[in-house]
Amino acid sequence: MSILKKLLPIDIASGMKLTGKYFGRNFLQANRSKKHVHITVEYPETPISIAPRYRGRLQMLRDEQGEIKCVCCLACEKICPTQVITINKGKKEGRKTPYPTRYDFEMERCIFCEFCVESCGFDSIILNHQFELAAYNREDFSIGMHGEYQDMFRVSPVGQYSISSSASPDAPDYTQ
Numbered sequence: 001m002s003i004l005k006k007l008l009p010i011d012i013a014s015g016m017k018l019t020g021k022y023f024g025r026n027f028l029q030a031n032r033s034k035k036h037v038h039i040t041v042e043y044p045e046t047p048i049s050i051a052p053r054y055r056g057r058l059q060m061l062r063d064e065q066g067e068i069k070c071v072c073c074l075a076c077e078k079i080c081p082t083q084v085i086t087i088n089k090g091k092k093e094g095r096k097t098p099y100p101t102r103y104d105f106e107m108e109r110c111i112f113c114e115f116c117v118e119s120c121g122f123d124s125i126i127l128n129h130q131f132e133l134a135a136y137n138r139e140d141f142s143i144g145m146h147g148e149y150q151d152m153f154r155v156s157p158v159g160q161y162s163i164s165s166s167a168s169p170d171a172p173d174y175t176q
């Protein structure tokens, strides 16, 4: 049996059988419904839908007044297993709660465990849907509160096609 299995491409045949089954089913379904069934997406022109629970890049959030939600409790900094978050606690005029004068995130060491988000009792941070995280320079992985391309509140240029509003109807608009 083992020699026969080696000589005859049984595994290839069973794989092709499965492929044929799904191809036939989709083909018939598309013909019956007279609708276009999109199996592929014209990426990058068309943004890709990401599963709602996808863990992308760390991003800070603001409240309705546009104020930074983070109150510098340092829970995320302390729980991060790879120590990629650095926060400096400070004050801001007219604000009662502490204000982060610095919030840095070294993305190249992030393992996307989401411990930081879970530890935040103020819903101040999320792991957004940005999956295009490649960069040419190491500096591009350093994200902070300020900076044209490394802004913690915005999608960085490499992620311009990552975010799709169709990812989740309830998902915040990460591009604002």
Ligand code: SF4
Binding pocket: 058, 079, 080, 081, 082, 083, 084, 085, 109, 110, 111, 112, 113, 114, 115, 116, 117
């Ligand atoms: S996702 Fe995990 S590794 Fe990345 S910053 Fe948050 S706690 Fe740290």
Ligand code: SF4
Binding pocket: 069, 070, 071, 072, 073, 074, 075, 076, 077, 087, 116, 119, 120, 121, 122, 123, 124, 125
């Ligand atoms: S856990 Fe939340 S509120 Fe606390 S420092 Fe981190 S982001 Fe800010």
